[in-house]
Amino acid sequence: MRSRLLDAASALFKARGLNGTSITAIANASDAFPSQITYYFRSKEALFVEAACRDILHIAERAEKAAARARTPKAYARALTDSVTGADGLVLFVEALILTRQRPDLVPEIARTIERLHVEGARAYAREMVRHRWRTHHAPDVAARRFWTIALGIALEGHATGRSVAAMSQAMREALGELAEAPSAEPAVASTLHLVAGSGRPSKDAT
Amino acid sequence: MRSRLLDAASALFKARGLNGTSITAIANASDAFPSQITYYFRSKEALFVEAACRDILHIAERAEKAAARARTPKAYARALTDSVTGADGLVLFVEALILTRQRPDLVPEIARTIERLHVEGARAYAREMVRHRWRTHHAPDVAARRFWTIALGIALEGHATGRSVAAMSQAMREALGELAEAPSAEPAVASTLHLVAGSGRPSKDAT
Numbered sequence: 001m002r003s004r005l006l007d008a009a010s011a012l013f014k015a016r017g018l019n020g021t022s023i024t025a026i027a028n029a030s031d032a033f034p035s036q037i038t039y040y041f042r043s044k045e046a047l048f049v050e051a052a053c054r055d056i057l058h059i060a061e062r063a064e065k066a067a068a069r070a071r072t073p074k075a076y077a078r079a080l081t082d083s084v085t086g087a088d089g090l091v092l093f094v095e096a097l098i099l100t101r102q103r104p105d106l107v108p109e110i111a112r113t114i115e116r117l118h119v120e121g122a123r124a125y126a127r128e129m130v131r132h133r134w135r136t137h138h139a140p141d142v143a144a145r146r147f148w149t150i151a152l153g154i155a156l157e158g159h160a161t162g163r164s165v166a167a168m169s170q171a172m173r174e175a176l177g178e179l180a181e182a183p184s185a186e187p188a189v190a191s192t193l194h195l196v197a198g199s200g201r202p203s204k205d206a207t
Numbered sequence: 208m209r210s211r212l213l214d215a216a217s218a219l220f221k222a223r224g225l226n227g228t229s230i231t232a233i234a235n236a237s238d239a240f241p242s243q244i245t246y247y248f249r250s251k252e253a254l255f256v257e258a259a260c261r262d263i264l265h266i267a268e269r270a271e272k273a274a275a276r277a278r279t280p281k282a283y284a285r286a287l288t289d290s291v292t293g294a295d296g297l298v299l300f301v302e303a304l305i306l307t308r309q310r311p312d313l314v315p316e317i318a319r320t321i322e323r324l325h326v327e328g329a330r331a332y333a334r335e336m337v338r339h340r341w342r343t344h345h346a347p348d349v350a351a352r353r354f355w356t357i358a359l360g361i362a363l364e365g366h367a368t369g370r371s372v373a374a375m376s377q378a379m380r381e382a383l384g385e386l387a388e389a390p391s392a393e394p395a396v397a398s399t400l401h402l403v404a405g406s407g408r409p410s411k412d413a414t
Contacts, residue, residue: 017308091308097367098305101224101298104369111368146382153360160304161318162311175353177384 010051052096053113055089073180085168134180217258259303260320262296271331280387292375297362341387
């Protein structure tokens with residue numbers, strides 16, 4: 001039931017915003033009674049923050065999966081930024097962050113969620129660097145914190161000025177700079193073929 | 208009168224937020240009639256956005272002045288981030304950006320303000336690089352856009368999780384990375400010392 005309420009709430013909040021969504025509307029959309037919502041979540045604002053936090057963790061997971069399919073550092077950055085800026089949940093999370101100014105009781109959940117984004121982001125980044133043998137100048141924890149700070153800034157600016165997802169994704173890559181570098185060459189022959197093929201990746205990067 | 212209303216409104220919005228501030232309170236604080244506020248600004252939200260936009264341009268100006276006194280790239284980054292994250296107006300601007308979701312009529316003013324932050328930031332950055340002969344890997348326009356995206360992201364996260372100004376400033380420097388490099392040495396002998404010190408940078412980059 002809890003999860004059904006969160007699903008319905010998340011869809012309504014995305015479509016109509018916090019102010020445009022009532023507890024009654026969420027109850028109707030999830031075949032529940034309004035009293036069940038207040039039982040599980042206490043207030044509409046608490047439900048909003050919980051839905052936004054759940055959504056952003058899913059967004060991070062999907063971005064990780066999309067990025068894991070990339071074969072070059074460029075494609076990796078692109079998969080991450082496309083996936084994150086293209087998710088409607090990103091701006092919900094931005095609104096949830098702002099909401100804490102009026103509702104300090106909701107800070108702990110937000111703080112925990114940001115912490116989880118950082119920890120899981122750092123783990124995923126470190127894993128991809130090792131797997132592809134990419135070089136990076138960023139420590140994984142710094143890379144993860146930068147990534148999310150920039151994602152939030154881009155979402156805030158982009159939604160405020162009516163930018164397209166493509167423009168936000170591009171602006172995010174610009175702000176991130178290079179996330180990794182493929183090793184330019186590995187020994188002898190492979191390296192030659194490599195130069196001919198024009199790609200920066202080594203050919204024998206068994207896991 | 209316009210400017211007096213903006214001053215009073217800005218102080219009240221910072222202290223009590225948008226929802227906690229009424230047109231009557233702003234009128235009282237500026238010895239004006241509520242009708243004068245609606246005459247000049249139409250609505251409380253439009254006044255809020257105008258006050259926030261004016262404030263962020265002042266914040267940018269003050270940051271530029273503080274940074275112009277710095278003598279090293281490190282001190283320059285520190286002056287910029289301390290100045291920007293320490294200003295209460297930064298979070299007002301973040302709220303103004305979010306407000307456009309409900310008030311698309313306020314987008315043009317926000318978009319113009321962001322554009323101005325970018326143009327003036329790029330100009331100031333380029334001027335400082337030339338003046339100190341610092342080296343940078345960032346084009347001035349990219350540096351200015353990154354700077355403001357990161358400032359917004361940091362303000363959003365920091366205020367949502369109750370971080371101190373010092374912690375926000377430090378997180379902002381971490382996310383920005385190096386803004387510039389001082390030329391380590393000029394001609395001849397210095398360059399040798401340089402190689403010995405293990406750096407890969409050439410020494411003769413005049414201008």
